[in-house]
Amino acid sequence: MDQITHAIPPHARTYRYDEVDRDFLAARIAEFRDQVARRLSGELTEDEFKPLRLMNGLYLQLHAYMLRVAIPYGVIDARQMRQLGVIARRWDRGFGHFTTRQNIQFNWTKLEDVIDMLQALADVDMHAIQTSGNCVRNVTTDEFAGAAKDEIVDPRVYAEILRQWSTLHPEFTYLPRKFKIAITGAPHDRAAIQVHDIGVTAKRNEAGTIGFEIWVGGGLGRTPIIGTKLFDFVPEADFLKTMEAVLRVYNALGQRDNIYKARIKILVRDLGDEFRRLVEEELAAMPAGRYRLEPGIVAAIRAHFAPPPFADLQDDPPRYRRALEADAAFAAWARNSTHPHSAPGYVSVVVSLKPIGGIPGDASADQMEAIAELAETFSFGEIRVSHVQNLVLPHVRQEDLHALWKGLRQHGLATPNVGLISDIIACPGMDYCALATARSIPVAQRISERFASLDRQLDIGTLHVNISGCINACGHHHVGHIGLLGVDKRGEEVYQITLGGSATNDATIGELIGPAFSYDSVVDAVETLVRTYVAHREPGELFKDTYRRIGPAPFKEALYAPA
Amino acid sequence: MPLLDGGALRPDPFATIGDDDALPEGAALVSLARLTRDGEALAGRNAPLGVALPPDAHPDTLRPWLPRLALVALSLPKHRDGRAFTQARALREYHGYTGEIRATGHVIPDQYAALLRCGVSSIEVPADTDARTWTRMRDIIPLAYQPSQSGDGPPDLLRRRVGLRG
Numbered sequence: 001m002d003q004i005t006h007a008i009p010p011h012a013r014t015y016r017y018d019e020v021d022r023d024f025l026a027a028r029i030a031e032f033r034d035q036v037a038r039r040l041s042g043e044l045t046e047d048e049f050k051p052l053r054l055m056n057g058l059y060l061q062l063h064a065y066m067l068r069v070a071i072p073y074g075v076i077d078a079r080q081m082r083q084l085g086v087i088a089r090r091w092d093r094g095f096g097h098f099t100t101r102q103n104i105q106f107n108w109t110k111l112e113d114v115i116d117m118l119q120a121l122a123d124v125d126m127h128a129i130q131t132s133g134n135c136v137r138n139v140t141t142d143e144f145a146g147a148a149k150d151e152i153v154d155p156r157v158y159a160e161i162l163r164q165w166s167t168l169h170p171e172f173t174y175l176p177r178k179f180k181i182a183i184t185g186a187p188h189d190r191a192a193i194q195v196h197d198i199g200v201t202a203k204r205n206e207a208g209t210i211g212f213e214i215w216v217g218g219g220l221g222r223t224p225i226i227g228t229k230l231f232d233f234v235p236e237a238d239f240l241k242t243m244e245a246v247l248r249v250y251n252a253l254g255q256r257d258n259i260y261k262a263r264i265k266i267l268v269r270d271l272g273d274e275f276r277r278l279v280e281e282e283l284a285a286m287p288a289g290r291y292r293l294e295p296g297i298v299a300a301i302r303a304h305f306a307p308p309p310f311a312d313l314q315d316d317p318p319r320y321r322r323a324l325e326a327d328a329a330f331a332a333w334a335r336n337s338t339h340p341h342s343a344p345g346y347v348s349v350v351v352s353l354k355p356i357g358g359i360p361g362d363a364s365a366d367q368m369e370a371i372a373e374l375a376e377t378f379s380f381g382e383i384r385v386s387h388v389q390n391l392v393l394p395h396v397r398q399e400d401l402h403a404l405w406k407g408l409r410q411h412g413l414a415t416p417n418v419g420l421i422s423d424i425i426a427c428p429g430m431d432y433c434a435l436a437t438a439r440s441i442p443v444a445q446r447i448s449e450r451f452a453s454l455d456r457q458l459d460i461g462t463l464h465v466n467i468s469g470c471i472n473a474c475g476h477h478h479v480g481h482i483g484l485l486g487v488d489k490r491g492e493e494v495y496q497i498t499l500g501g502s503a504t505n506d507a508t509i510g511e512l513i514g515p516a517f518s519y520d521s522v523v524d525a526v527e528t529l530v531r532t533y534v535a536h537r538e539p540g541e542l543f544k545d546t547y548r549r550i551g552p553a554p555f556k557e558a559l560y561a562p563a
Numbered sequence: 564m565p566l567l568d569g570g571a572l573r574p575d576p577f578a579t580i581g582d583d584d585a586l587p588e589g590a591a592l593v594s595l596a597r598l599t600r601d602g603e604a605l606a607g608r609n610a611p612l613g614v615a616l617p618p619d620a621h622p623d624t625l626r627p628w629l630p631r632l633a634l635v636a637l638s639l640p641k642h643r644d645g646r647a648f649t650q651a652r653a654l655r656e657y658h659g660y661t662g663e664i665r666a667t668g669h670v671i672p673d674q675y676a677a678l679l680r681c682g683v684s685s686i687e688v689p690a691d692t693d694a695r696t697w698t699r700m701r702d703i704i705p706l707a708y709q710p711s712q713s714g715d716g717p718p719d720l721l722r723r724r725v726g727l728r729g
Contacts, residue, residue, distance in 0.1 A: 007634075020706060024704065024708075025708045026704055027704040027705065027706065028704060030703055031673075031700070031703045031704055034703065035673060038696075048671050049640060051642075051643055052673055120571065127566070134645075143624065164708045165708060165709065167708050168677070168704070168707065168708070169708075169709055170648065170676070170677035170678075170680035170681050170707070170711070171645075171646075171648045171649055171652050171711060172645075172648075173645065173676075173677055174642070174643055174644065174645025174648065174674075175645060178686050212594060248649055250652075251645060251646065251649045252621070252646060252647065252649045252650075256644055256646075258704065272706070285657045286656070287656065290656075290710060291710075
């Protein structure tokens with residue numbers, strides 16, 4: 001291994017680039033500049049150029065180009081967030097859109113600005129590499145990684161190793177279709193690993209040794225499939241080797257003649273046990289040692305993710321308790337927006353990007369800058385993007401929560417709805433996307449307005465509503481407790497409803513409840529479903545669990561019985 | 564069509580022979596079907612032998628003939644079809660094949676470096692090809708995070724500097 005020529009600070013916040021990483025990014029931009037020039041001169045056809053621009057994050061949408069910027073495994077620091085604000089203001093319309101894959105999209109990009117935008121990203125060690133295209137995409141993980149009380153292994157270390165391994169991988173850049181990997185290091189899966197092409201749970205055996213449970217062939221889209229467990233405990237040394245083996249089988253055998261059957265989930269489904277045998281054959285054929293993940297490499301990467309210098313604190317400090325008692329609005333926010341932390345006296349805070357009537361996942365440049373500022377004051381400069389399109393300040397002192405809340409409130413960032421019915425996942429839908437067959441955002445806005453009352457939302461409790469504007473399922477409707485899929489029916493937008501989905505440990509594809517609802521009536525239908533749930537639930541029971549217990553009949557009857 | 568080899572164009576010494584054509588005196592490139600049918604006779608000739616491996620064929624198919632093969636020609640039916648990358652890597656890594664591996668079909672200069680890293684040695688290109696574009700794109704990112712089949716020492720996977728001289 002080359003000597004690491006720069007010092008990593010004791011608390012790096014993100015993976016810290018060195019000269020090699022920076023040289024690589026600069027070269028990548030030079031390459032794309034050359035490709036754009038050859039496209040403009042006609043040397044490259046549009047068909048040839050398309051995968052090249054996609055692998056640099058550049059999509060052509062309905063009204064404009066969209067640049068999708070990678071936020072590796074959702075981890076970003078205050079300096080980088082501030083730069084995203086600068087980019088939003090200078091080259092977009094003052095906004096950015098955080099996505100379910102923990103990335104950010106700029107929806108109003110001009111082709112002539114792209115190189116400057118990539119340069120501005122590179123200035124803060126960011127890029128748009130492989131945020132699209134038929135390659136290994138941004139690896140996603142638990143938004144509480146490195147902070148959660150229940151965490152066994154910090155997944156960021158292995159997510160970064162995967163990022164480097166997959167970056168311009170010479171063999172896996174022209175795959176049959178896109179390839180998404182998610183990794184968690186906690187027993188409670190917050191990364192939806194069973195609905196990814198590869199899902200990984202990092203864990204420890206009885207001896208405390210780190211290993212990996214590997215799932216394969218999950219996914220949503222038009223053929224939703226829950227993944228299959230391939231291996232129960234892959235040793236750390238064989239981690240990348242196993243990834244290589246799965247990708248080799250997929251690249252050789254995945255379907256290429258039908259885009260709708262090209263994901264690995266179809267191959268795994270069709271091959272059954274034969275898929276595992278083929279992977280094992282690859283593993284056996286690999287030269288010993290060549291793909292071994294050396295402990296020294298892991299240690300070098302782990303150094304980038306050292307914890308911040310936590311103070312020696314106690315849980316529930318008096319200042320926090322007094323604020324909770326004195327300020328009901330703060331208490332309501334704190335109850336829903338905090339997540340248990342491994343360090344006493346700290347919590348992780350979820351910052352809702354779902355204001356009532358707003359666009360799920362949108363943040364203004366001002367808000368990005370405000371969050372950067374608050375992260376520096378209250379969270380050691382660390383920020384995460386969650387796969388439900390919110391932001392997270394991972395390390396906040398409980399005694400600072402009231403002050404943080406006041407700061408967030410000034411910028412419209414303290415909506416107390418995290419995990420509640422108005423915390424909706426929605427794809428961009430027909431407002432932006434060229435593939436969409438229906439609108440998603442306005443449906444999300446109308447549902448959130450219908451349930452605007454916080455008291456009512458709290459009474460309903462945790463409830464996940466996910467909305468997709470076409471069958472490609474970017475809004476993850478299959479795994480929402482209530483999922484809405486907008487489709488075009490003879491020129492009219494209608495919404496199919498699926499119930500009982502889940503993306504966590506009990507991953508389940510929701511079931512279609514019956515005929516679709518019109519754009520105008522779909523919010524009433526959601527209201528009816530919620531009322532039916534509230535009438536039937538047992539104390540503490542989530543929507544999906546009530547649905548599983550009582551079945552579809554009561555919901556169906558409430559929705560479709562003649563008035 | 565000429566070949567791009569080491570960043571420069573050279574003529575193709577192999578004649579492509581149809582499945583029922585008579586064999587020439589010199590270097591011959593045959594289909595996998597013909598190799599399978601006439602393998603013994605082909606291998607007995609005193610001239611370089613090459614085979615075109617279709618994208619859906621497993622490189623293991625060539626195992627009995629590899630020691631006798633001077634050329635394996637892989638094919639990209641469209642430049643987006645990346646199966647040849649895996650075939651090339653398998654020929655080098657699993658089979659220790661050291662002869663020429665040629666990429667044919669729809670290949671663009673932006674794929675040159677990755678093909679070399681997977682073990683491809685030459686590219687079949689149109690006659691009017693400007694080799695300078697290919698070498699420029701080959702060299703434009705002189706860094707990689709993965710091991711290569713082009714003989715650059717033991718892998719450290721995550722931090723490598725490589726010279727991509729084809």
